[in-house]
Amino acid sequence: MTLPRGDKARTGEEAFLKRYRPEDYSRxxxxxxxxxxxxxxxxxxxxxxxxxxxxxxxxxxxxxxxxxxxxxxxxxxxxxxxxxxxxxxxxxxxxxxxxxxxxxxxxxxxxxxxxxxxxxxxxxxxxxxxxxxxxxxxxxxxxxxxxxxxxxxxxxxxxxxxxxxxxxxxxxxxxxxxxxxxxSLVPHTFTIPELRSVHQVVTGIPQDAGNFRRRFNRMLADGLLVKAPGKRITASKPATVYRFVRKGEEP
Amino acid sequence: MTLPRGDKARTGEEAFLKRYRPEDYSRxxxxxxxxxxxxxxxxxxxxxxxxxxxxxxxxxxxxxxxxxxxxxxxxxxxxxxxxxxxxxxxxxxxxxxxxxxxxxxxxxxxxxxxxxxxxxxxxxxxxxxxxxxxxxxxxxxxxxxxxxxxxxxxxxxxxxxxxxxxxxxxxxxxxxxxxxxxxSLVPHTFTIPELRSVHQVVTGIPQDAGNFRRRFNRMLADGLLVKAPGKRITASKPATVYRFVRKGEEP
DNA sequence: TAAATAGTGTCTATGAGACATTATGTA
DNA sequence: TACATAATGTCTCATAGACACTATTTA
Missing domain, CATH: 3.90.79.10 (Nucleoside Triphosphate Pyrophosphohydrolase)
Structure with missing residues (x-):
């Protein structure tokens, strides 16, 4: 089943275009x-x-x-x-x-x-x-x-x-x-709890901290995430900071 | 945070619309x-x-x-x-x-x-x-x-x-x-092998017959499918014919 | 009865969900 | 040291994938 693109048939197309009046159609x-x-x-x-x-x-x-x-x-x-x-x-x-x-x-x-x-x-x-x-x-x-x-x-x-x-x-x-x-909804560097919060805010569904972290760790193993410098100011133990690595990008 | 819809402010809207010229913008x-x-x-x-x-x-x-x-x-x-x-x-x-x-x-x-x-x-x-x-x-x-x-x-x-x-x-x-x-890509009534074929044709990925049937059976249990009369003309064992039931519909 | 396809059952690996427990940094 | 939160671990259950096996209908 071949589709003749019709190069021969295009003869006259230029002339046609010159004659064409867009105003003929309401827009x-x-x-x-x-x-x-x-x-x-x-x-x-x-x-x-x-x-x-x-x-x-x-x-x-x-x-x-x-x-x-x-x-x-x-x-x-x-x-x-x-x-x-x-x-x-x-x-x-x-x-x-x-x-x-x-x-x-x-x-x-x-x-x-x-x-x-x-x-x-x-x-x-x-x-x-x-x-x-x-x-x-x-x-x-x-x-x-x-x-x-x-x-x-x-x-x-x-x-x-x-x-x-x-x-x-x-x-x-x-x-x-x-x-x-x-x-795209967290800062350039972010922590796991921050990312978890994004999911909760967007979906309205509470996410188990441990289970969320497990999924996250798989991304880490796949190289989609790397640790990043810096830490958050907090009243208790500060979380590890990560950075997202787009596919094909080098960390 | 309330959003004043501005019903008072709509005063004059009718007059505005009368004056409006769509031709002012190219389209x-x-x-x-x-x-x-x-x-x-x-x-x-x-x-x-x-x-x-x-x-x-x-x-x-x-x-x-x-x-x-x-x-x-x-x-x-x-x-x-x-x-x-x-x-x-x-x-x-x-x-x-x-x-x-x-x-x-x-x-x-x-x-x-x-x-x-x-x-x-x-x-x-x-x-x-x-x-x-x-x-x-x-x-x-x-x-x-x-x-x-x-x-x-x-x-x-x-x-x-x-x-x-x-x-x-x-x-x-x-x-x-x-x-x-x-x-939407099978006849009104269909068999499991037919439905499996749709998946294979669309995705290009072969589907295990047994595993496909298992997923299908879950839909059957959920009431999304019911058996239908009729059978296919075939050279070997004919498959059971089903019909899809849209949500909320009665079989 | 043979051929062909429908249909069932089983084993394993993986991931989700619920939840308990430990670790660590700050005030 | 107390507190708060990060981080890890464990159990169960549901599902996907691979594959062996049985059942049934037609020619």
């Missing part, structure tokens, strides 16, 4: 919205910004904005992922590499924005707790803040952003056990 | 593309259609089309999911309820379509093998066909559709073990 607006999460004081928090304009003026909303699509065949604008990275930088000052960023889901019900048809591609980002305090410095403190996801009612948020957050939580809860996500 | 085209999968003759197959127009004229591509977005605030068009359902019906004649359909991922690199900026929201659908033969009847037989996913080179396909298919495969392989997906 929606497309935005990127970000669910930026962190853990501070053992609470899972999401970054929200207060809207300055209608609709939902003065309500809290996810940071986000329009995808730049250019205005010609020669300039088609920015990649979707690039738009997410740009919005993240604009709204938080965080660079990719500092945070985990992944596409989440695309929300496209009609009338989710009363102005016009808007389809939003949601991304979620995980921010280490030591970087979280830097975020507010970027914007006006009154207009951007971290909120406890546990005490957010869906009705509190603009648009369908409550749904978006709910889906982000579902995603990270599902991936936490079999992925590296948890390492 | 991309948005399409829905479908990765329609089935298993026939122990081969995982994807439905492709031959393009009649430039670009990629005569190349094979995923079925899909533009999302209807309406042209006014009062008519914002169809939901994204509805667009997927509509395209599925148009291109295959299949109705929701007959197939499993789920959003996959949104592809939005610049220049993925040479005509203009197009962002596509990909969905994937799983079709039972007994329904698969009906699909071609809908379209022109020369222009729509099922292709073995194992012998598709990415370069054979229009746009970035090779990538889209690859991601769909990744998704179903990841979900097969801990979800009900497999039941």
């Amino acid at each position: 929606p607006s497309v935005t990127v919205d970000l669910v930026v999460l962190t853990i501070v004081d053992a609470v899972l928090r999401v970054l929200l910004v207060r809207r300055r304009e209608h609709p939902f003026k003065d309500a809290w909303a996810l940071p986000g904005g329009f995808v730049r699509v250019g205005d010609a065949q020669r300039d088609q604008g920015e990649d979707l992922d690039a738009a997410a990275v740009r919005e993240l930088a604009e709204e938080t000052g965080l660079e990719p590499g500092q945070v985990f960023l992944e596409q989440l889901y695309t929300f496209g019900k009609a009338n989710r924005d009363p102005r016009m048809r808007v389809i939003t591609v949601a991304y979620y980002a995980l921010v280490r707790p030591d970087l979280a305090p830097l975020v507010r410095a970027g914007g006006d403190a009154a207009d951007v803040d971290w909120f406890d996801v546990g005490s957010l009612g869906k009705a509190d948020l603009a648009f369908d952003h409550g749904e978006v957050i709910a889906r982000a939580l579902e995603r990270i809860r599902g991936k936490l056990d079999y992925s590296d996500l948890a390492f | 991309p085209s948005v399409t829905v593309d479908l990765v329609v999968l089935t298993i026939v003759d122990a081969v995982l197959r994807v439905l492709l259609v031959r393009r009649r127009e430039h670009p990629f004229k005569d190349a094979w591509a995923l079925p899909g089309g533009f999302v209807r977005v309406g042209d006014a605030q009062r008519d914002q068009g169809e939901d994204l999911d509805a667009a997927a359902v509509r395209e599925l019906a148009e291109e295959t004649g299949l109705e929701p309820g007959q197939v499993f359909l789920e959003q996959l991922y949104t592809f939005g690199k610049a220049n993925r379509d040479p005509r203009m900026r197009v962002i596509t929201v990909a969905y994937y659908a799983l079709v039972r093998p007994d329904l698969a033969p009906l699909v071609r009847a809908g379209g022109d037989a020369a222009d729509v066909d099922w292709f073995d996913v194992g012998s598709l080179g990415k370069a054979d396909l229009a746009f970035d559709h090779g990538e889209v298919i690859a991601r769909a495969l990744e998704r179903i392989r990841g979900k097969l073990d801990y979800s009900d997906l497999a039941f």
